Amino acid sequence: MASLFITFEGVEGCGKSTQSRRLYRRLQKLAIPALLIHEPGITALGNKITRLLKWAKDINISPLSELMLFNASRAQLVTDVIEPALAEGKMVVCDRYADSTTAYQGYGRGLYLAVVTEVNHIATKGLVPDLTILLDVPAEKGLRRKKDETPDRFHIEKLDFHRRVREGFLKLAKAEPERWLVIDGTQSEEKIAGIIWEKVTELIRT
Numbered sequence: 001m002a003s004l005f006i007t008f009e010g011v012e013g014c015g016k017s018t019q020s021r022r023l024y025r026r027l028q029k030l031a032i033p034a035l036l037i038h039e040p041g042i043t044a045l046g047n048k049i050t051r052l053l054k055w056a057k058d059i060n061i062s063p064l065s066e067l068m069l070f071n072a073s074r075a076q077l078v079t080d081v082i083e084p085a086l087a088e089g090k091m092v093v094c095d096r097y098a099d100s101t102t103a104y105q106g107y108g109r110g111l112y113l114a115v116v117t118e119v120n121h122i123a124t125k126g127l128v129p130d131l132t133i134l135l136d137v138p139a140e141k142g143l144r145r146k147k148d149e150t151p152d153r154f155h156i157e158k159l160d161f162h163r164r165v166r167e168g169f170l171k172l173a174k175a176e177p178e179r180w181l182v183i184d185g186t187q188s189e190e191k192i193a194g195i196i197w198e199k200v201t202e203l204i205r206t
Helices: 016-029 044-055 063-087 098-108 113-124 139-145 159-175 189-205
Strands: 004-009 034-038 091-095 131-136 180-184
Touching: 004 016, 004 098, 004 189, 016 034, 016 091, 016 131, 016 189, 034 063, 044 063, 063 091, 063 098, 063 113, 098 113, 098 159, 131 159, 131 189, 139 159, 159 180, 180 189
Parallel strands: 004 091, 004 131, 034 091, 131 180
Antiparallel strands: none
16 A cells, blocks of 8 residues: 555644544554654654744744744654655654645735745655645634633634634635545534545545
């Protein structure tokens, strides 16, 4: 079986972390070699950058700096983790990837999309997922789901920011329908997991 690179995307509280874990566990039960990772983080550099990007309260981080920091973490992740795993024939399941940067720093923060796309391309070395799953929920609903969690720098942004991010994801999915699977994230966890598994098994068989 050939390796597959599957990413999960969506606004805050969309359920992507839950569904990525469910997919990973299902693959494990079937003894399919798989790796579950998330952005930013995983590598030593990524963990340090995560603390800056999500929890730093004593420094100002500009949108352009966010773009560069996320991609510094991503470049390390691609080189140290993703490429080796794919080379070994594993299925890599990643909670967020370059499309998140396009949605958040491009559509959300308002950076030029051409700049975001180019920086993403350099960091990923052109590595594009085989399948990107977008769990689409209204921004306000997603934020309500996260209300009991300690808010990070992105959670506390105004609702309009999160709405722009959602619109960005939908535009990205519309532009590449062959790569994206858009799922109504307001459905039950079980139903969403079933839709995802149906698509993944289709890819495994091909």
